[in-house]
Amino acid sequence: MSEWEAQVKNLQNTLNEIKVEIKENREEIVELKQDLATGKGAIKTVLWLGGFVTLVWTTIKVITILK
DSSP states (O other): OOHHHHHHHHHHHHHHHHHHHHHHHHHHHHHHHHHHHHHHHHHHHHHHHHHHHHHHHHHHHHHHHHO
């Protein structure tokens, strides 16, 4: 095998390794996007529940003060 054939084979192997790494990175990015979306949803839910609890608590306090 000549030197240029060895270089071409080495380049092909390197490209195959890069393809595998890119595929793994894409899968990780998809997982991170899903985790991020889940985190935002959880934060929104906590804020809505906190607002509702605060509204109920304030209403009860106002009613007890007016009595």
